[in-house]
Amino acid sequence: MASTSTIRGTRVGATQARPTERAEPAPRREATYWCANEHSVQISLAAEAPTPATWECPRCGLPAGQDQHNPPDRPRTEPYKSHLAYVKERRSEAEAEAILAEALAAVRARRGER
Numbered sequence: 001m002a003s004t005s006t007i008r009g010t011r012v013g014a015t016q017a018r019p020t021e022r023a024e025p026a027p028r029r030e031a032t033y034w035c036a037n038e039h040s041v042q043i044s045l046a047a048e049a050p051t052p053a054t055w056e057c058p059r060c061g062l063p064a065g066q067d068q069h070n071p072p073d074r075p076r077t078e079p080y081k082s083h084l085a086y087v088k089e090r091r092s093e094a095e096a097e098a099i100l101a102e103a104l105a106a107v108r109a110r111r112g113e114r
Helices: 083-090 093-111
Strands: 028-035 041-048 063-065
Touching: none
Parallel strands: none
Antiparallel strands: 028 041, 028 063
16 A cells, blocks of 8 residues: 655655745846857856856866856866875975984884994
């Protein structure tokens, strides 16, 4: 036997069939953005909301700007860096030698070596 508490003909997240008579939608404005692949993205913003400088294109994922003839450049992808590459950015060769000598001295002291 089917449950009597289910609502037929609707799904989870469905909106009301009719908006409430007393409610009015918030004032909106349209903004159009273009990406480097010449895709056009039109979004609806609240009237008092600031317009973002860029927007992500839903078709290709590139950043889109409001100037159709001068869209934002493609983001530069950084190559993978190992942990050693990041350490080398922070430390000079002289600092590395000093840290290594200090660590080796500590190990030799624990072992009782000279």
